[in-house]
Each structure stands twice: as C-alpha cells, then as structure tokens.
Amino acid sequence: MIEFVHLRKEFDNVLAVEDLSLAIPPGEIFGLIGPNGAGKTTTIRMACGLLAPTLGRALIAGVDVAEEPERAQQNIGYLSDFFAVYEDLKVWEYLDFFAHAYKMPEAEIPARITEVISQVNLEVKRDAMIAGLSRGMKQRLGIARAIIHRPKVMLLDEPASGLDPKARLELRNLLRSLRDQGATILISSHILTELEGFCTSIGIMEKGRMVRSGSIEEVTAAAASQRLVRLSWAGNSQAVVEEKLKSDPRVSEVSLAADAGTFRFSGSEEDLAPVLAALIAAKVPVTSFGEVKQTVEQLYMKLSTHEVM
C-alpha cells in the first residue's frame, strides 16, 4: 500500500533521507521511530507529495506521488504535529471545504460530514465557529479533516505531540478503528511509548538511514540474539531449578533468587517448551514462566546505541 523505492532527499549540503526502500502492506500500522533530524518528517512529507524526492519514488496505492500527486492524494490522509484550521469558518463548513477539495461525490458529503463529526465527538459544535473552539476541539477537527475522504493510507507525523492525555487516548482509539476498517497507517514519533502496543511493525531511522525495519517480532528477534526468560516457583526449589537450567546448553546467564529468577535462552519460542517440561518433570512447582518482551523503547535504545551511534 505504501512503497518507497530508493528514496533519497538532499537539502543543500544535508542528506536527509538516504536510499530508503520500504514496502508497507495494507492494514499495517507502521511506526517510524528515530530522534529529531533522523529523516522521519522528510520521509512522510515525500510520501504525501509535499516534498519532491531528489531521487527514487514514493508510491501510495500503486500511484507515484511525484508523478500524479492529485491521484495519489485521493488515498492519503495527512496529519502533522500542528492542527491549523480556518478560524473564520463553522465546523461543518470546514469539513465541507475539504470534502469538496478531495473531490468526494457531492451526494455523499453531507452524510460523511455528520459521520466524522460524530467520530470525533463534535456533534454539539457542528454549527459553531471554529474560532470559538478549544484547542482540543480544534485538534479533533484536524483529525476529522484528515479522514473526511476515507483515505486508504494515513500519514501521521508526530500526531500526538501537543495533545493532552485524553486527546491522545481518543486519537489512539480512532486510529485503531481506522486500522480495523482496513486503513494502512504510517506514523512517526520520537515518543516511543506512544507507539507501544499499537504498531504492527516498526522502522528505526537514524541520520537519514533505515537502521532496521519489519514486524515488531522480527525486529525484536533480530535485535536480541538471546531471549530473556523470567520464571517463578513455589517452595524451596532453587537448587533443582539451577541444576536443570544449567544442564541445557542453550541456557546462559542464570540468575536465581529464592522463588524467582531469569535466564537467557538462545533457542526459538517453541524450544522453550521442553525446558518448562523438564522443570515440571523435576517436580518444581512452577507458578510462572515466560519470555520478557522488550518494549519498543528498549528495542530502539538497543539498536540505536549499539549499531549506529
């Protein structure tokens, strides 16, 4: 749905994005992670046609954005970190303007305006002047603008910066519902907790290059050569646990306390099952056993610190 082919962008003497190739399939929520100046915004601006790439192509739903911007933009909903609106219009007039600007069929527009106004909880403000809305309401109106034309692709550049916690939660819920409706979402952020438990795949950018990309599981597996496993048990079984774990050649860094501990395991998730079975067979009353998943933040810090910086 979103495809970058050897995308490159130069600004004077600065190489903002270097040879970026990436394909994001339909229905994916792809988190673009990286520090300020990594090239995330430049990538998104090229994807929505605001910037022309120096080299390479950005394709949205198979349409080259630089070649046929208007056709590509039919499928794009763009949301940036600022929510500028026309203060001298009414809420419905603002959405009507963008519905017409996206060339939606005339007959569909009134119903669609009502629908998105309800999606962002602005029903009571439908006929209010935008100038009189609170900041949070203007932000919600900005979101409504981005989705008015039912885009297949949402390009979100730091969309939650400046949002209050409630609005962030609403944005997150809205994006989830869009994903459920089949939209593909490319979201950039340097606030990693924002993307936690939300993205289906991530890409880590630094200094204009994509350091790593793929599904969260793939990136995690690639980043971690060994799995960190945590377990706990009832009673006094520390010695038995230690003996059983150390007898397995794939286990290392065993660290145990009286009733809990951790170890590193170099096999796959399926390979862990026999380890648990061996403990149970040795009459260890195991109360919990599982891999410690890395957060996006931990993953980013690991990749960023060790591989790039």
Added chain:
Amino acid sequence: MLRFWNNPEFVRHRRSELRPVRAITVAAVVAVMCVLLWLSCWSFEQSMMEHGQLAEQSFSRSTWLLFYRWLVGLQGMALTFWVLFSCAQSVSGERDRKTWEFQRTTRLTAAELMIGKLVGEPILAYFAVLCAAPITLIAGLAGGASLGAVISLFIFLAVTSLFLGLGGMWLSTLLESRSRGIGLIGALALYGFTLGIFGMYASGLPGLAAISPLTGMIHLLGDGTDREFAGIRPLLFGHPVPWLLMSVLLCGSFSAWLALMLVRNLKRDYPEIRPLSRWQAIGCAAFLNFLIYALLSPAKLMDTLSGMTRQGWFPDARSVALFAVAMNGLILFLMGLATLTPQERLKVWRRKRATGESAVFADDGLPWPWLGISAVVAYALMVWGLLAWDHTLPLDMGTLQAAAIRLLLVLVFVTRDVLFLQWCMLTRLRQPIVKGVLFLCLYYAAAAVLTGLTTVSSQDAARWMMALLTPVQAFDTEVKGLAFPAATYAGLVLQTGVIGAMLVAISSRLQRPMQAGAAA
C-alpha cells in the same frame, strides 16, 4: 475549472468573508457612499451654475457625468488595489497560518487553487463593485455615456484587476511566510509601478501604458482636457488601436505568463519554486522581445498621428537596436534569475552528467547555455523587427553587425553575473540571491569608482577600465559596424575567462561531500 462558483476555495472565501450580515453592511456602506458622492457632485455643479460656469439646461446631465466619473474612478482605484493587496497575501497568509500544507495535500489542482484564490480572496471588493454597478450604469447613461462605454469600463476594470491579482499572487508565492511589511511594500511597489507605467504613453512604446489602470480610466472617462494623452493612440505593428484593446491584449498576455508560473509552482514546496522551465523562459524572453517591435512607435510616426513635434525615442534603426540590447540585458538577467537551479537539483544533474545520463541543456543544469539560446533568439527577433520597420526606419548592415557585438557583450556580462548568483546559491549564505545581487551592486559601484579614479590620470586608461569591468561599451553610440575599441574585445575575453573561473568554482562546490541527517 472555469465554473469558479463551485470552486471549493472560492466557496470557502464566500462563506468566511461574505456572511449575510457582512454583505448587508457592505451594500449599505456602498449605498451611503454613493449618496454622499452624488450630493457632493450636485453641490459642486450647483456652485458652478451659480457662478455662471455652467448652463442651467446642462446642470442635470453634468452632475450625473461628474458623479459617474468619480464613481468609476474610486471603484477602479479601490478594486485594483484591493485585489492586488489581498492576492499578495493569499499564499503567504496560508503559509503563515500553516493551512497551506493541508491545501496542497488535497486533490485541488494548482489551477483550481489559483482561480479559487483569485476570485475568492478579494471577494468583498468584487461584491462592493457589484453593489455599485447598477448605480454606475444609471449614472453613466444619465451623464451621457453610451452603454458600450460603460460596459467597456467594466471589462477594463476586470482585466486589469485580474492581472494585478495574478501579479500579487505570484508575489505572495515568493514570500516564505506572511510578513505584512514585505507583502505591503511589495504590493505598493507593484501598484506604484503599474500606475507609473501610465507615463509610457509618451514614450517610444506607448502601448505599454495600457497595462496601467490609469490609462484605460483616463481614456474612457477623460473629457479631453489632457490634450497630449488624448492625441496619442497605442500602436500595434504601426497601426493605431484602441486603448481598451491594447489593455486586454497586454494584461491578458502578461496574465497568461503569470498564470503559467503559478500553475507550475503553486503546489510546490517553497525551496523548489522555479518560475519557468528553461524552454518557457526562452519563450517568455522571445515574447518580451517581440513586444518591443510590435509596440514600437518611431518618432516620425508618433508626430504624424498626434500632430505634435517631439524628441522621440526612436529616430532611427540604430536607436531601436540600442534599446533592444539594453532591454535584453535586463531580460537575460531576469531569465537567469528565473532559471537558477537549486543546489539539490544541480548536484543530481552533475552526477547524471558524469554518468552520461544528462546533457548540458538539461532543465536542471546550469543556466548559461539557455542564456546563449535566448540571446540568439533575441538577435533573430531584432533582425526580423528591424527589417519589418525598414520602411520607416531604414536599416543598414553596420547597425546589425554592431548590435551583434553589443548583444554578445551584454550576454557575457549577464552570464557572468548569473553564474555568480548560481555560485552564491551553493554557499551557506542565507537568502543567497538577495545577497548575491547586493554583491553585484557593490561590484558595479566599485567598478564605477575605479573608472572615476582612473579618469584623473588618463581618459584612455579610464575607457580600458570601464571596458574591462563593465558592459557600458555596448552602449557606445559612436561605434559603427564591428569597429569597437580594442578595450571592448579585451573586456569580452577577460569576462569569458571569469565565466570559466565561475564554472570551475561551481563545479568544486558541487563536489563537496554531503552531511548526513539533521535535515529537519
């Protein structure tokens, strides 16, 4: 696209700026102003009649005529300035509000955005004129003007307003964000320029005056008291044409160029704005050259038409050639400015050129080859133009030969200056073009001072200095044929060497390594 009333951008402006209460207020203000104006005219004519300067039987008609003239004059000035001023803030205003990016990501084409803004931004001005239109029509007819004359006035106002609106919008696209000061100064300068062009009616190119809003209004409303202006008609290929037709032709053709530049650039990011493609720039330069010969009014012809003797601009073919060379200096420089390549594009061109994928004449290459083509086109048009005017301004071979050298001299200096500006764009200067132009001004001031200082020791040395450092020798009226002084040719060789040095400097700048990241 032409159904502007359905254009979303126009509808947005109509909704936000012409809500019922505001529309009623504007209509009421227009009505009150018309009443006040009529009363003023009535009292003025009354006093004229009391002083015996006006016959009683012509009082009514005279009052209406005076009212009509004031009404149209005020509307014309207000409309043209309002349209220019509001369009001059149309794009920069959106950039400032940060709403521009959202418009650019919609499916509205650049042409739709341009039309929406052109008819939408000054909607209050259009509405005010629309409110006053019936009163203007009644006043005109009651004052003795024909229906055709009143309609002509409205056509003239529409054409000049749209031209100024497009000019203002282009100015606005060049402003990075709204700066009321710069926008206002730019709009005022543009308006002052178009008003000032009225003075061109007495020049060798009287037709150019038709661009000014003043020209049409004075012509259509004038009572013939300005005898000099009343006696002059614009010429098109030597044939007198009505001012209104000339206004439509000139404003229309300049509007078309402005529209082309806007459509090319309106949806582009600010640093990627390039007014015209290379071929379009050559076309524009050819058009401007063509205008010189199409609007030319030789002194003899002007005297024949107006019945007055004057010192005309063009007594002979050599003066026309000199004028065309001077104009081409300006045209080539503007063309060079319009076709400067952004650093990013130039680097890609250089890389492609190294691998044989791109040519010297590529659209993203250096501007110098295109300046050369433009100069050749200008010379060809000069030959054509001078031959076409041969019946009134006899042409000799020496004039054409001298013109070729003059144009070559101007081309070399302009190319050097344009390449210098291109080099400035590759440096870390902020606003490199503005600073580059200021450096060029400094250079020419220094050259003038040096020439002045050298004059103290020897006139010959001063002439050499001037010829080496400036293109002034191109305008030496004493030269015939190819017999330019040796200093002129030395200057030509020296500046060609400087061009070579500029090309090397640009090339070395383009080879500098890139710095990764930190673009935002």
